[in-house]
Amino acid sequence: MKIFYKAISLLGFFLFSSCAAYLNQPMFQAPSRTGEFSKSTQTLLNLPPAAQPVEVAVYNFSDQTGQYKAVENGSTFSTAVSQGGTTMLIKALEDSGWFIPIERENLNNLSTERNIIRNTKQEYIKNLNPNEPPLPPLLYAGLILEGGVISYDTNIITGGAGARYFGVGGSAKYRQDRITVYLRAVSTSNGEILKTVYVSKTILSQAIDASFFRFVKFQRLLEAETGVTQNEPVQLAMKDAIEKAVHDLIVEGIQKQFWSTQGGKEVNDQLVAEYISEKEKDEATLLLDRFKVGREAQNSLGISGGGNLPDGDYKTQNLGFMGRLEYNRYFGHFFNASLAGTALRLDNGKQYDNIFGSVDLNGQFALLPNDKLSPFVYAGPGMIIDIVKPEGKFIRFGETYFKIQYGVGLQYFVSNKVGIKLFGEQNIVFSDELDGIVNGKRDDFYYNIGLGLNYYFKL
Template identity: 65%
Template structure:
């Protein structure tokens, strides 16, 4: 095995691996550091200061899933998620600046210590200093925050890809879990639940590997492998979800005028406006990050064009083009009907060049009608008419100008918004005779393909 082959092999292994983690492998001990910030730490810290921070108590924000960590063999008593969610919530409330957290999780410890202080002060007052001030009263909370981690779903999405050729191969696998938290604010004056927010966060795990296994000569085996695994920490996912929940709770309160930010009406209205737009976008996204489009009109006008490729009796095939205008009406959520007007050129080089006009009638099935990206299939009858005299090199007795056909195809549609969409598609057109290219040869009828892109306008 020469040096060039080894270099190529190493490059392939490096490509198959996740470069960011592969070239930052830990080989030494790291000192303690401050905890990492999540994606929602910065938006929470960047909120404008509160007009009047609120005293808030958190007795318990617990793991309500009841799940234990999954293992391949045997059993474990380790929980699937952190049991310190209350501490994470208190830290998020403190970081926001909108709340004054009051210790309630270990109230018995606090009460015990205050009793010790009170007894000590009484002895001090009696024996040494009668003017010693009494112990201040405890703060009471205007709000109580309740809720918890209510769901931890594993393997909601799994997949991978791999290939191997002559002992050289690699693979990539991924798994997605999901954690869900609820947070509610309760008025201590009335017991009314003022607001409830619900936040979910996905947790990603990835594994990539590459390997080589081959006999390079008699009784000489060369074997090499490399790979990495990355697992998003569950604790950071919980922290991310809780910080998002705290921020949403603050903004929901500003929206309902339960509390306000410094800076007056303009600052509060701007906060509400940005939050409302963000909330609308997030509510349109379903499970698996599927983006749903609401209020899609039933009618659409489409403009499309692309490449046309004839497959007839001549061996020489040159690409032509087509342009199309169409109309569709959505009868049901998944089903629509419509028609197209077409102009198309078909080219067999010097043997045949033709220009055609046509009409198609199609029934279309949309697999994911409310998703922003949806596959679709369609089909139906059509009619093709030759325009002008074709440039041919054949007998005149074979000439024909009108053709019946059937077409079917499929593609992908993408909603830019509720009024505008784009599509890519491939289409197969079957002529009912063998005279499209003005030559009859063999038993198969002529046909052609369309490959195109289009723009849809909904109204």
Template identity: 60%
Template structure:
């Protein structure tokens, strides 16, 4: 019954993890409302004012993906993203106050209307009002904004979790898509591309459900299901990506002295510095929002402190101290070879207490090379020998024997040169003579656990240089 309650509580936890969505289920028609703002709408509106607004024209900021909406069954002719990207971009330009957008998407309609106005005024001049003013000229753009939505990637990450016990269970699923926007500013006087920015935004979909399936009496079946699905609107994700692209274009233009804020250089420098810090952080996280860490130092020394736990003919052992030194060198980006030597103690009750020295050679695999928190696994073979009991504490090589070991651990990089690692390994000698007693059908073995400090470095290689030019 206790296990059943635990499973029920887990299922309820899945269900109520996002109570806002569950308890805000629509049951009535809703009135029209002003459109939602994205996370970057407020940043654009509150951005410092420019020294002078830039007249900008947008002819067509379109969907260049050709992507249709992803469906599980059948086919659809609905596009994955909105076809109104030009309108969104013009709205973002207007909100920023840095640009004066002019109508270029439907320029033909504007020119036709101006022709109607011009011909009407000509008639008035002929018949009744010779002083009818001429139509003022159109504004022309100093900058054209081009680009579009160049990518919509479906299911870049999918996953979920579920459990069911005696008819009670729950599950959660998620899916992540990704939209990518390019925006560039082009000078109308020279045709030069002044600046190009690239922005991406993920789109999250989640589904959570819980169910109960139980016979409550003879021929009486109780079945209950509940849950919800929540999809991030593609239109809002697209709007946020475009707004962030406009924000990035303004700041990078300030950085290149293409335009300036009304307050001058001091505010310009602060805005650029803040933007560059944000850009550096975003570039380091790469695609899956994990911080990218480029470790290019190929060698390392390690100092490990920990404990050993004996398992043998004297029964369960006690945790005893261990110390060892190691050296690792990388063979590839994900594989290295390491040599470790150390001293450890094994103890089993009051009858067994011995100190050993060991020398291990391991092949290590780093599972996430470019993460600061990186798990690793390793395996290899080695030698171990009991230390002599006299005061010299020398190694008694007469009882040396071989062994194999394998282990797992996690490495955390404090900096380029220093990291800490937590590890655990299983050591299996080739014989059953570890404690001096051959008994039972299982070979004696022991576990090692530890915490290590690792120093990373590279050997400096001086390449021979010459002042002579290369010859073909």
């Protein structure tokens, strides 16, 4: 019975972890509803009003990927993304309030209808009303908006986790796709491409399931399973990317002084400053939402403190202190050489307690050198010196021992000049006399763990 309760608890955990989807399962037909907003719709609607809306024409904003939906046994004749890009773009232009969209996608239909109206008016004028006004001319556009969906990448990130124990288990999986659009504004007076913007949007799919399989009695089997899958609509992601592209085109047009808000220069400058800040953050974000940091400094000074744990011949091993000063010289983005001086205390309780100093020369390799959070590994030779302080006399140096050290660490860059680092290392001494006693065949070791700051600068 206890196993049954555990199974129910585990199933409940998986259900409530995705309860928004699981507890709102569709059971009945739903009526039509107004289309939902994307993540960028409200941002587009919140733009300040334009000083003078611009007439724009959109002939075609189409799917340029040529991709079809992938299925397990090949592909279908259904396209991977919506073919209604022009309609979405016109809606976004209308919602922004900055443009007056002009019908150009089905210009033949418009021209045919105008010819019918014109012929009808001519007959009406000739036979009934000579004063009937003529058909007004078509609006013409100052800008043509071109572009399209240029990329739809699937499975750019996939992953998941799962576990099963004694017939009870569950798993969670996810997948990310990405859609990319380009939008450009072309002047109808001379054909100049005034501005081009590029926007990408990720599309998330998630699946969570749980199962229970157990013999509860002789010839009595209990089996249960449940799960939920959630897929972000591709159409909504495409709408989001197009609306973001329209927003960016408007702000970059303000920056180039092609148009302006009703509020004038003050509102323009504020809008452009916010956009530039957001754009710099977007351009510095890498895959998996890793934040890129551009660093040009070739030198750094570091200070750190932490603890030391001996691993020698004594059973008692207490945590002592460790302090370090360090200079790093960088050769490219990945590799640097460092020279460090360390003061540390080896504490074996009443059996042995002493202060040492060490000098280390390390080669360090950064695994993700352009990320804000960058792991690194290092190794190199060094030497450790016994610091002796007899009573009533000055500090003097005792025995010197050679060693090697290696370690791993993680550095978080607060800015281009300041980084916070956490590291741990093992020091292997080429002697068994470090703690003043020789016992066994193994040499003495000790470990350092520290937290510190690095300051980066150029000479």
